[in-house]
Every structure is written in C-alpha cells, then in structure tokens.
Amino acid sequence: MAKTAKIKIENLTKRWGNVEAIKNMNLTIEEGDFITLLGPSGCGKTTTLRSIAGLEEPSGGRIYLDGKLVFSKEEEISIPPSRRNLGLVFQSYALWPHMTVFENIAFGLKIKKLPKNEIERMVLKTLSDMKLEGYENRYPQELSGGQQQRIAIARMIINRPDIYLMDEPLSNLDAKLRVDMRAELKELHQKSGATTVYVTHDQVEAMTMSTKICIMRDGRMHQVGSPEEVYRKPVDLFVADFISNPKMNFFEGRLISKGGNPVIEAAGFELKVDPRTVGNIETFTVAVRPEDFFITEKGVEYTVTNQLPAGSSTIVIVERGNDKISLLFEGHFKTATGSKIRLSVKEGLFNLFDKGTGKRIY
Amino acid sequence: MSEAVTKTSRTKIFLRRIARKLSLPQKIMGLVLLILLIFFVFLPAVNLIYTAFSFSYSDRVLPQVIERGITPTPGRFTLIHLERVLFSPLTKNMFLIPLLNTILITAGLTIIALSFGSVLAWLIVRTDLPGKRIFANLATIPYIIPAWPIALAWLNIFKNTKVGGTPGLFEYLFRVTPPDWLSYGPIPIIICLSLHYYSYAFITVSGALATIDSRLEETAELLGASKWQVMRKVTLPLVLPSILSAFILTFSRGIGSFGTPAFLGMPVHFFTLSTQLYSNIKNNLSGDAYVIALVMILMSGISIYMNVKVIGARKSFVTISGKGFKAKPVALGRWKYIILIILIIFIILGVFTPLYVLTWQSLMEQDGNYSLRNFTLHFWIGRSDELNRKGILIGEGQAGILRNPMMLNGVWNSIKLALYAAFFTSFLGIIIGYAIVRDRGSLLSKLNDALSFAPYIFPGIAFGAVYLTMFAKPIGPIPALYGTFAILVLVSVAKHVPYSSRTGTAAMMQVNKELEEAGELQGAGFLKRFVKIIFPLTRNGFVAGFMLSFITVMRELSLVVLLVTPKTKVLTTMIYYYAEIGFHQFGDAITMLIVIISLSGTVIIRRFQKTDLAKGIGG
Ligand SMILES: Nc1ncnc2c1ncn2[C@@H]1O[C@H](COP(=O)(O)OP(=O)(O)OP(=O)(O)O)[C@@H](O)[C@H]1O
Numbered sequence: 001m002a003k004t005a006k007i008k009i010e011n012l013t014k015r016w017g018n019v020e021a022i023k024n025m026n027l028t029i030e031e032g033d034f035i036t037l038l039g040p041s042g043c044g045k046t047t048t049l050r051s052i053a054g055l056e057e058p059s060g061g062r063i064y065l066d067g068k069l070v071f072s073k074e075e076e077i078s079i080p081p082s083r084r085n086l087g088l089v090f091q092s093y094a095l096w097p098h099m100t101v102f103e104n105i106a107f108g109l110k111i112k113k114l115p116k117n118e119i120e121r122m123v124l125k126t127l128s129d130m131k132l133e134g135y136e137n138r139y140p141q142e143l144s145g146g147q148q149q150r151i152a153i154a155r156m157i158i159n160r161p162d163i164y165l166m167d168e169p170l171s172n173l174d175a176k177l178r179v180d181m182r183a184e185l186k187e188l189h190q191k192s193g194a195t196t197v198y199v200t201h202d203q204v205e206a207m208t209m210s211t212k213i214c215i216m217r218d219g220r221m222h223q224v225g226s227p228e229e230v231y232r233k234p235v236d237l238f239v240a241d242f243i244s245n246p247k248m249n250f251f252e253g254r255l256i257s258k259g260g261n262p263v264i265e266a267a268g269f270e271l272k273v274d275p276r277t278v279g280n281i282e283t284f285t286v287a288v289r290p291e292d293f294f295i296t297e298k299g300v301e302y303t304v305t306n307q308l309p310a311g312s313s314t315i316v317i318v319e320r321g322n323d324k325i326s327l328l329f330e331g332h333f334k335t336a337t338g339s340k341i342r343l344s345v346k347e348g349l350f351n352l353f354d355k356g357t358g359k360r361i362y
Numbered sequence: 363m364s365e366a367v368t369k370t371s372r373t374k375i376f377l378r379r380i381a382r383k384l385s386l387p388q389k390i391m392g393l394v395l396l397i398l399l400i401f402f403v404f405l406p407a408v409n410l411i412y413t414a415f416s417f418s419y420s421d422r423v424l425p426q427v428i429e430r431g432i433t434p435t436p437g438r439f440t441l442i443h444l445e446r447v448l449f450s451p452l453t454k455n456m457f458l459i460p461l462l463n464t465i466l467i468t469a470g471l472t473i474i475a476l477s478f479g480s481v482l483a484w485l486i487v488r489t490d491l492p493g494k495r496i497f498a499n500l501a502t503i504p505y506i507i508p509a510w511p512i513a514l515a516w517l518n519i520f521k522n523t524k525v526g527g528t529p530g531l532f533e534y535l536f537r538v539t540p541p542d543w544l545s546y547g548p549i550p551i552i553i554c555l556s557l558h559y560y561s562y563a564f565i566t567v568s569g570a571l572a573t574i575d576s577r578l579e580e581t582a583e584l585l586g587a588s589k590w591q592v593m594r595k596v597t598l599p600l601v602l603p604s605i606l607s608a609f610i611l612t613f614s615r616g617i618g619s620f621g622t623p624a625f626l627g628m629p630v631h632f633f634t635l636s637t638q639l640y641s642n643i644k645n646n647l648s649g650d651a652y653v654i655a656l657v658m659i660l661m662s663g664i665s666i667y668m669n670v671k672v673i674g675a676r677k678s679f680v681t682i683s684g685k686g687f688k689a690k691p692v693a694l695g696r697w698k699y700i701i702l703i704i705l706i707i708f709i710i711l712g713v714f715t716p717l718y719v720l721t722w723q724s725l726m727e728q729d730g731n732y733s734l735r736n737f738t739l740h741f742w743i744g745r746s747d748e749l750n751r752k753g754i755l756i757g758e759g760q761a762g763i764l765r766n767p768m769m770l771n772g773v774w775n776s777i778k779l780a781l782y783a784a785f786f787t788s789f790l791g792i793i794i795g796y797a798i799v800r801d802r803g804s805l806l807s808k809l810n811d812a813l814s815f816a817p818y819i820f821p822g823i824a825f826g827a828v829y830l831t832m833f834a835k836p837i838g839p840i841p842a843l844y845g846t847f848a849i850l851v852l853v854s855v856a857k858h859v860p861y862s863s864r865t866g867t868a869a870m871m872q873v874n875k876e877l878e879e880a881g882e883l884q885g886a887g888f889l890k891r892f893v894k895i896i897f898p899l900t901r902n903g904f905v906a907g908f909m910l911s912f913i914t915v916m917r918e919l920s921l922v923v924l925l926v927t928p929k930t931k932v933l934t935t936m937i938y939y940y941a942e943i944g945f946h947q948f949g950d951a952i953t954m955l956i957v958i959i960s961l962s963g964t965v966i967i968r969r970f971q972k973t974d975l976a977k978g979i980g981g
Pocket residue numbers: 016019020021039040041042043044045046047048201
C-alpha cells in the first residue's frame with residue numbers, strides 16, 4: 001500500500017476577477033520533503049502557499065493534508081488555518097511590532113494556555129537553538145534582518161507544526177547572510193524532519209536546499225522533480241533557462257549526417273546524438289549550460305569579448321560571427337580579452353528542444 | 363468528483379457555504395455594519411423623501427388643504443409640500459429668497475475664504491516670511507473652534523440699538539450707530555463665515571504646497587522661466603486639485619451652515635435655506651421643511667459629485683500629506699514687512715478679537731456697558747443670590763455657569779454626549795475599517811463604503827430634521843426616541859460615520875493583513891487577534907479619532923438644535939437659546955468654555971498623533 005502523501009493538491013485554481021493566479025495545479029508532497037516552489041515574480045508561489053495554509057480561499061480544487069481533506073470547493077469544505085497544524089514564515093516576517101521578541105515567540109503557547117514556566121523554558125530553549133539568546137526583551141524593529149528572520153522561524157517552530165511553509169524568507173537578507181541562512185535552514189529541516197514547502201525565485205537557493213523543486217510560471221506548474229532532474233532534464237525551454245545561472249545558451253541546431261552517424265550541428269559544434277531519441281525531426285533548439293563547455297585543441301574557435309570574474313569562478317563571453325556564448329569557468333580565467341580560444345561541449349551535456357512546442361526531446 | 367457531490371447533498375453544501383461565509387469576521391462585521399447603516403443612514407434618507415411627499419397630522423391647517431377640501435390622511439402621498447415650496451405664492455419668501463441668500467452667502471464666503479486661505483498658505487509655506495511656524499499655528503485656530511462664536515462676537519461689536527437691545531462695542535466707543543448692513547445680514551454673515559472657513563482652504567492648500575516636489579519648479583526655472591511664470595505654469599496647476607477640493611468643500615459646508623446665519627440673519631428676517639428649514643420645523647411645517655432639506659442635500663450632493671469628478675476619487679476630501687523636496691523660499695523683498703504687519707493685524711482682528719470680545723462680554727455685569735466698573739465674574743462663578751451695587755440681583759437671579767445646576771446639567775449633557783458619541787464613533791470606525799478593508803472588493807464592502815459616506819452630503823440641520831421625524835415613533839425594534847438622550851448620541855454618531863470610516867480604514871490599512879494572519883496560524887481566534895494584535899496597532903488612530911469626534915460633537919449646533927428638549931439640552935443649544943433671548947453674558951461664558959475644551963482637546967490629539975491638523979477634518 002502506498003504511503004499517504006503529506007500534502008496533496010488536486011486541480012487547484014485561484015482567480016481574482018480576470019487574473020488567474022493558479023491554473024489547475026496538481027502536486028503531491030511526501031512526508032519529510034523539502035519542496036521548493038520556484039518561479040519568477042507573480043507566478044503564483046505565494047498564492048499556492050497561502051492556499052495550503054488556508055489563508056486564501058482557492059476558486060476550485062482540493063487540498064489534502066495527511067490524507068485528510070482540508071479544502072474542497074465542490075463540497076464547500078475549508079478547515080481553518082489554525083486546525084491544519086502548519087506554520088508559516090511570511091515574506092514580510094509579520095512580526096508583531098508591539099510585542100517583544102519573547103512575546104512574539106510565546107504567542108502561540110499562550111493561546112494554548114501552557115503553564116508560564118513551561119512557556120518560558122520553551123521560548124528560551126528555542127531562542128538558544130536559533131542563536132538568539134539575550135534578545136528576548138528587544139522589539140523586532142531593534143533587530144537586524146537576519147535576526148528578525150530567525151525570530152519568525154522560531155515563532156513557527158516552537159508550536160511544532162507538521163508542515164513548515166516559508167515564503168521567500170531569505171529575500172530581504174544580504175548575499176553573505178543568505179548563504180549562511182541557507183545552511184541553517186537546511187540543517188533545521190534535517191533535524192526536525194518536518195515537511196517543508198519553501199518559496200523562492202532564486203534558483204541557487206532552490207538547488208542547494210531542496211529535495212524537490214516545483215517550477216512555476218504564470219500560475220502553471222512546469223516541472224516537479226529533484227534538483228538533479230530539473231537541472232539535467234528540464235521539461236521545456238522555460239525550465240532550462242530559469243534553472244541556469246548564468247543564462248543558458250540557446251542555439252539553432254540541425255540534424256546532419258557525419259560519416260554515417262547522425263550529429264547535431266549548432267554554433268559550429270557537432271553534438272553526437274542517439275538517432276532513436278531524435279526520430280525524424282530535423283531542426284531543434286539546442287541548450288548548453290555555461291559550465292558545460294571545455295577548452296580543447298580540437299574545438300571550435302571563438303573570440304573572447306568580455307570577462308566577469310567573481311573570485312571562485314569567471315563568466316566569459318565569447319563570440320563567433322552571430323553566435324554568442326556565456327561560459328562559466330572555475331577559478332581565474334587567464335586568457336586575455338580579444339584572444340581566441342577553442343571550445344567544445346562536454347559529452348552528452350546538452351539538451352534538445354522542439355522548436356514549436358519548446359518541450360524537451362533529449 | 364461528481365460522486366462526492368452526490369454523496370453530500372446540494373442543500374447541505376449550500377448551507378455549508380453560507381455558514382462558512384458567516385464565520386468570517388469581516389463578513390460578520392460587514393453585515394452588522396450594513397444593518398446599522400440601513401437603520402441609521404439609509405432609512406432616514408428614505409424617510410426624509412417619504413415625509414416630503416406625504417401628509418402629516420399638522421397639515422390639516424394648511425390653506426391649500428382647507429380650500430380644496432382634501433382630507434390630509436397622515437402618511438398619504440401628496441405633492442402639496444413640493445407645490446407650496448416651489449410653485450405657490452409662498453415660494454418667493456419660503457424658497458426663492460432663502461435659496462438666493464444661500465447662494466449669495468456661499469459664493470461670497472467661498473471666494474473670500476479660498477483666495478485668502480490659499481494666499482496665506484503660499485506665504486507661509488513658500489516664502490521667507492518670518493515667524494512662519496507661529497503664523498501657521500495661529501491661522502489654524504479658527505479651524506479648531508466652531509464657526510458661530512465669531513458671529514456672536516460680531517454681534518457684540520457691531521449690533522445696533524435699532525433692532526433693539528443694548529448697544530455694541532462699536533456704538534459704545536464711537537457713539538455712532540453702525541448701519542444695518544454692517545450689523546446684520548449678508549455682509550457680516552459672509553465675513554464671519556470666511557473668518558472660519560479660510561482655515562480649511564489654508565490647511566488643504568498648504569498641505570498640497572508642502573508636498574510638491576520643488577525640483578519640478580526648479581527645473582522650470584533652469585529652463586529660463588521667471589518666478590511668476592513658474593508660479594502660473596507649474597505651481598498653480600499642481601495645487602489646483604487641492605484648491606478645487608477646498609472650493610467644493612467650503613461650498614458644500616457653506617450651504618449647510620446654520621449658527622452664523624441664525625445669529626446674524628434671523629433678527630432682520632434674512633433667511634437662508636438652513637434657517638428657513640429650522641423655522642419651518644418650529645412652525646410645524648415639517649413637510650415643507652423636508653422639501654427644503656431635499657434641495658439642500660441635492661445641492662451639496664452635486665458639489666461633492668463635482669469634486670469626485672474633478673479630483674477623481676472620493677478621498678478628495680482627504681488632504682494630502684507627505685514630504686516633498688524642500689524648496690528654496692521665495693524672497694518677499696521689501697514686501698516682507700508690509701505683509702508681516704498685515705498678517706499680524708489679521709491675526710489680532712480675525713482670530714483673537716472674537717475670543718477676546720466674548721470673554722470680555724462674559725465679564726460684564728450689564729450688557730453694553732464696557733467700563734471697568736461694570737466688571738464681574740458673576741456669569742462664571744457667581745451665586746444666584748448675588749446683588750449688585752444697586753441691590754438688584756445680577757444675571758436675573760441665575761448663578762454663574764460653573765455653579766448653576768441647570769447650566770452644569772448642560773455641561774454634563776454635552777460632555778456625556780461627546781463622550782458617548784466619540785466612543786461609539788471610534789469603535790464604529792474600527793468596525794467599518796475592518797469590514798471595508800479586510801473584505802475589499804466584495805459587494806458588501808462596497809455597499810458599506812458607499813453608505814458610510816452618505817451622511818457627508820446631509821447638511822447638519824437636515825440630518826437632525828430627519829431624525830426628528832424618523833424616531834418620533836417606534837420603528838422596528840427601536841422605541842420612540844424623541845426627547846431622549848439616546849437620539850442625540852445616535853444622530854451624532856451617524857453624522858460622523860464618514861469621518862470614522864475614513865480614520866478607521868486608514869488605520870486598518872496600516873496594519874498589514876499578514877500580522878493578523880500570523881496570529882490566526884498560531885491558533886488565535888478573532889477576539890484574541892483583535893485585542894492582542896489589531897487594537898494595539900490601531901490604538902493611536904483610535905485615540906485620535908476619539909478626541910476628534912469628542913471635539914466635533916461638543917461644538918455641534920445645527921445637528922442637535924432640533925432634537926434637544928429642556929431635559930437634554932447641551933451647551934451649544936443653550937448658547938443658541940441665550941443668544942435668541944439676548945442674554946449674552948451666559949452664552950459668551952459657555953462659548954468660551956467650549957473654545958477652551960476644543961483647544962485643549964486638540965493639544966491632546968496632537969500628542970497622540972504626531973501629525974498636523976491637515977490630517978483630520980472636523981465638523
Ligand atoms: N489579492 C489579490 N488580488 C488580485 N490579484 C492578486 C492578489 N494577490 C495576488 N494577485 C495576483 O496573483 C498573481 C500571483 O501572485 P503571487 O503573490 O502568488 O505571486 P508570487 O509568485 O508570490 O510573486 P513574488 O515572487 O513577487 O512574491 C499575481 O499576478 C498577482 O498580481
């Protein structure tokens with residue numbers, strides 16, 4: 001017998017007048033998953049999260065938590081948020097400005113009418129877990145963004161919800177803190193084992209933290225899969241492009257025959273393919289990630305036109321006629337701008353997409 | 363999935379939907395609010411129209427009824443009132459002349475108040491005039507205190523003995539009887555109202571001027587425009603919306619103004635629509651009165667509609683605030699000191715003299731005798747059996763306001779009324795805010811929004827008149843309320859709904875919805891969320907709203923003048939009474955009391971709300 005899903009979303013839609021924020025979404029999230037809703041601004045991530053939490057009333061569909069129906073438009077069922085046993089970290093943190101850190105975190109416990117000393121013990125314990133000792137009497141406004149963010153998380157986890165929902169919790173932090181917090185959140189998830197739905201529009205964040213990524217655009221789900229899957233096997237051009245950093249390279253590709261073997265000719269490169277995967281299609285959109293090129297004597301000659309060093313890696317822009325490619329190299333790139341390099345694509349590390357539908361073929 | 367639908371029957375699903383909708387706090391509040399608004403705003407409006415077009419018991423004495431042999435069954439439809447007011451020999455005196463007078467006064471007042479207020483605003487916000495802050499504060503005093511004390515002071519100075527009574531200060535000092543046109547009628551009314559209403563224009567326009575990004579003007583200057591051109595081509599168009607808004611605001615308030623035309627017009631039979639309405643009600647001609655009320659509502663409705671059209675939004679009666687980029691002040695050059703002197707004279711004459719004269723008059727044993735020997739504190743603190751030098755009872759045997767049980771009863775009534783009204787008003791404000799903001803976009807929310815704005819177009823006297831007939835007899839669950847204190851509270855709360863709705867929605871908008879939702883996720887029920895989260899975060903707005911309504915209700919005259927009875931009379935209606943019978947010292951003492959309460963209330967508001975007055979508009 002299959003294990004019941006932790007969260008199951010069926011045919012979820014949400015409309016505001018003419019705006020369709022979510023279009024017929026289906027998603028299953030297993031117990032212990034760390035799933036990221038990833039997509040550009042306005043694609044419906046927050047709306048999805050709020051629908052799961054019960055703060056937004058969807059226009060149609062069903063939601064099950066632990067196999068229990070918590071929302072159904074057809075049957076007019078909607079269990080209130082407080083009875084769904086989940087916690088939410090808002091994009092704005094939504095810390096109460098008139099309460100101290102202690103009061104913010106203790107709020108839910110006071111509602112549950114726990115004994116006072118028990119509340120105090122739990123709050124102090126959580127504060128120390130979140131490395132926030134000594135801040136209990138401050139007001140949220142008196143803390144840094146990172147500290148506020150941790151208080152928002154502390155306020156959520158102290159109630160021990162089954163499900164953590166987090167809406168872009170790191171988007172207000174500076175780059176350095178964001179990297180630290182990623183690790184902390186991942187650790188938190190591993191320790192607690194709570195099913196987590198995490199919203200972000202930062203693909204690096206999604207790749208580093210999730211067990212599963214759900215990529216959305218315009219209210220529609222494009223792909224759900226492990227980070228590896230969405231990275232190596234993006235279902236369509238949108239996913240391929242969105243998951244790439246820096247920008248994915250797209251070329252026009254043609255199927256030709258070279259010495260009896262079918263190869264794809266694109267931007268001067270010749271890419272070996274299995275004839276069975278391409279069938280009888282002749283032209284494709286070829287996508288190659290910036291990190292999937294290498295320099296080799298036998299490669300195609302390109303001219304270096306620009307370099308963007310970032311310490312541990314360097315983005316190099318190269319051109320050849322009308323073809324322009326972004327490359328990503330580890331470490332420092334020693335070739336001067338203006339000089340020529342010879343490039344090749346790593347074996348098999350490219351994708352082919354149907355030019356009409358944009359769907360992946362290989 | 364259709365399986366599920368058949369499993370649970372359709373009616374059950376429908377009931378579930380209703381139950382779920384009704385369990386949402388914003389819906390509950392919205393429904394409660396809608397019921398309240400229907401009872402206290404919508405039905406009164408319907409009743410007004412109904413009364414204007416039906417017979418009432420007292421109509422059997424109307425000549426038209428007797429001549430035509432009609433039986434005026436109370437409640438039956440008739441056009442007789444419309445005919446009497448608009449198409450009969452009475453029309454000229456009962457409608458046309460008051461209408462023209464109203465237009466004359468309103469037009470005059472609007473032009474003077476607007477131009478003066480705007481120029482003053484420009485001088486204070488945009489020039490290098492010395493002492494700008496002090497002027498700004500002094501210039502808003504008339505805004506804080508009611509309009510009619512200025513009229514009382516005017517009477518005090520310019521009244522002449524021709525109409526009867528004691529001489530005014532002018533006649534006393536110069537031994538010349540001031541001409542009638544200076545003592546009573548349109549000119550003094552326009553001047554007195556302008557001395558009050560310029561402050562509205564001043565506040566609105568200076569608010570707009572202060573928020574203009576002066577870089578816009580500087581750009582024009584860099585492009586070679588002269589100061590005058592910049593003013594005409596850039597500054598003026600930018601503040602034009604707020605000037606227009608002030609124009610229409612002043613206009614619609616002018617139509618409804620009652621106290622000033624009553625004090626300065628009625629003694630010489632100069633009637634405006636509002637005083638005509640009052641006298642019709644007093645003469646048992648309520649049907650006719652309501653036709654006039656309809657005309658007044660129509661006029662102010664049109665002016666507000668125009669405002670909405672011009673400014674583009676209902677919030678046009680909210681003044682703008684914010685921070686623009688500070689401009690380099692315009693140098694007034696040698697005009698500086700001339701303008702300064704003119705302003706000082708204006709502040710002394712226009713702002714302080716009325717207060718000073720009223721205080722003085724309240725300290726005179728004998729009205730009209732301005733010598734120092736006539737000084738007495740009797741009207742403030744005297745005992746009822748106090749005798750003067752000639753052995754006559756001072757104040758006709760009435761004790762001073764601070765120890766006279768009848769007056770103290772009025773003081774107490776006023777305070778009680780203001781407290782109750784302010785409490786309910788600000789409480790309602792939160793409900794309205796919650797119901798409208800948290801349910802934004804729904805039909806219920808829109809309906810509530812529209813209905814809560816409606817009392818704004820009712821002139822105070824008309825609103826009071828409606829309540830008079832509406833609640834004279836029991837309706838539904840509400841018993842007959844005429845003569846009770848409750849009706850005063852009700853009418854005051856209802857009339858202030860537009861303001862409480864505005865402060866309430868503004869306060870609620872500041873509270874991010876997510877703050878409440880975070881509480882909901884933590885398991886807090888609605889009441890808990892309200893007490894622990896929403897209220898603490900809107901408290902300042904609540905307190906400021908409370909004080910604002912307190913002051914406004916405290917000084918309200920036209921709204922309650924038709925509704926008070928000897929038992930429920932309040933300070934303002936007592937002043938009106940004393941002014942009518944010509945017993946000025948008491949009226950003046952009470953007026954000063956109201957002025958003091960208003961001013962100190964404002965100081966308290968400012969402490970709670972570290973913003974300027976431009977943010978709130980009182981009655
Ligand atoms: N209350 C609302 N009324 C009308 N439209 C709304 C409302 N809330 C969201 N939308 C619309 O629904 C769409 C999805 O919004 P949502 O907030 O879910 O996006 P998001 O993916 O969270 O974006 P972001 O990354 O910017 O937070 C947007 O087009 C938005 O404009």
